[in-house]
Amino acid sequence: MAAAVGLLLGLGSFKPEASAQQPTTAxxxxxxxxxxxxxxxxxxxLVAVLQLLEKRQATLAQAQAAFRATKSAYKRTEYLTEYLDPELAKRINGAPLPKVVVTEADYLALGRRDPQFVTMPPEGLQVLEEMLFAPEAPNAAEALILAQRVEEGFNRFAANVQHQPFTNQQVLGSLREEMLRVMTMGITGFDAPAAGSEMAFAAEALAPVLAVTETFAQAGPAPEAGAATVAALQKTVTYLxxxxxxDSFDRVYFLREVANPAYGRLVALAAxxxxxxxxxxxxxxxxxxxxxxxxxxxxLRPAYYAKQDRREPSPAQIELGRLLFFDPVLSSNNQRACASCHHPAKAxxxxxxKSPAFAPNATVARNAPTLLNxxxxxxxxxxGRAGFLENQIPEVVNRPEELHSSYAEIVQKLQGSRAYQQLFQQAFGTxxxxxxxxxxxxxxxxxxxxSLVALNSPFDKYMRHETDALSASAVRGANLFMGKAACATCxxxxxxxxxxxxxxTDSETEVIGVPAGADLAHAHSDPDAGRGGIIAAEAWHGAFKTxxxxxxxxxxxxxxxxxxxxLAEVVEFYSRGGGAGLGLPVPNQTLPFDNLDLTVQEKADLVAFMETLTDTTTSLAAPRHLPAFPASAHLNDRQIGGKY
Known part of the structure; x- marks a missing residue:
């Protein structure tokens, strides 16, 4: 147990900051x-009640009440616990799923070494919640161990903050972050999987945000901004x-009319x-x-996610990239381009x-997802085997099943085009x-x-008050998506x-038990191991990027x-509880396998909402011409976007 507790505490991630305290931060x-x-x-x-429960001297209802009180108390510290020590917070209140930790730093060298990993069992408040509020009686001894580990984590955090000086930047950053946490996770029930107290916990999480903001209104350097923020936050907490x-909570109204204005006030206060x-x-x-x-x-800032050039790309770089994307010169046979599997008209x-492979009439194992956003x-x-776009591109270029080429071969060909040489000089010449x-x-x-950022859909415009044109069905669907249907928890x-x-900063994979065929009445498992085929962790078998x-x-x-x-078929699959809900053997499924009991109208509303997320207005169309190769006539008849 000692090793597990050491991992829980996240000792290395809490770093005190030496700076003078302001009256507000004090x-x-x-x-x-x-x-x-x-x-x-x-x-x-809570630990004491569970000790009594183990001895049958307390009731399950008493243990549940003690849990709710502990979870509420945690929510009142969450804004700074998460901000100051996110690793500890994950272990205290992370998702109730096993965590796979890869110990081999570079596992992309597939075929040369086997990545090493450790699978850590789930722990924390969410695991304890599922245990205490399950239909069957909990294992009191296991619940007690979990509660003791959580208590040790709380005590460690308490010891750390006793002498932790805060800055205005830390405090205001934690308030904005907590507001976003409630808007994106709290109201969806992400971390309240069983107790049925989602909105109460969300209100508890924002109560200290309101209290802290009141100190800025009373003693801070910007009292007017503080007062306006207090009013907006009071409205938010009251609504919750x-x-x-x-199930009946109106998330669309809450985000549009209450929470987003409060978040905007927090941004203005920080400014x-x-x-x-x-x-x-x-x-x-x-x-x-x-x-x-x-x-x-x-x-969000696209530059943050770049491995190189962590700044806005120049128009010359984007235009050069566009030409290369549609140019089959990148393939060894000069017939396949990136656009062969990524068509602008299909987002x-x-x-x-399954996408076409390099060999005629063959396919690769999977299909090509959208590149928008x-x-x-x-x-x-x-x-999920590549962490950056810059790592994904080379694998597509070099992979025999895709472009079947190499950078050396492509560069050699491009050097035969004066037009390309000039474009590279304009984009990268130093x-x-x-x-x-x-x-x-x-x-x-x-x-x-x-550059393929598309975040101006009808739903986005509605949420920004740029239009009031959103159908009642789509609004209902958005509320279902972020509520009863649990879509927004992934x-x-x-x-x-x-x-x-x-x-x-992290992108998840999920195990949902996708079947091999669309006939849900006679479903059978898809053999693709997904992320488990890259790292042979049982928890990742059948895991795919969300x-x-x-x-x-x-x-x-x-x-x-x-x-x-x-989309109707997709909704039906999720409504039935994924692969496990269909009876498939998916012991590590991360999707809840209970039936959602969605009505015909609710399923239609979910589809209507997803249809309002369509936006391809920022997509640059295929170029009308590709650069010429004067000395290589056979290259000049290549087809824009590839032949296949």
Missing amino acids: AVRQLLLRDVGALQAQSTR RQHPDF AVLPPADAEDLLARPVNEQATNLFDPNF FSDGVA AIFSTAYFWD KGTPALSASTLNRALAAYLR HFAPLFNGTVPPRF PTVRNAALTAPYMHNGVFGT
């Missing part, structure tokens, strides 16, 4: 110490408390209090702290169950450095792919993919194997 520290003390007392009581029912951040500091975080709306098209997907990820390919190289080729393609707003808020549902109306067929031809 008051915040006192508030936090008070709430941490209450948390310690509640967690100690007045609408405690999870009034803090000095402007320098450009390098801004790029260290994915969230654009000047964006005042979760659905602002500039809410840069390919519209087939693909930059907002830290996992690429369906199995004194003493070759403008045309494998590196600049890769960077140009990445620059183009980074497809997180605002990207509606697996990139996890509120920091947006794709975006933005532009889903254009990207059929669905799933890695294209098994479903319509």
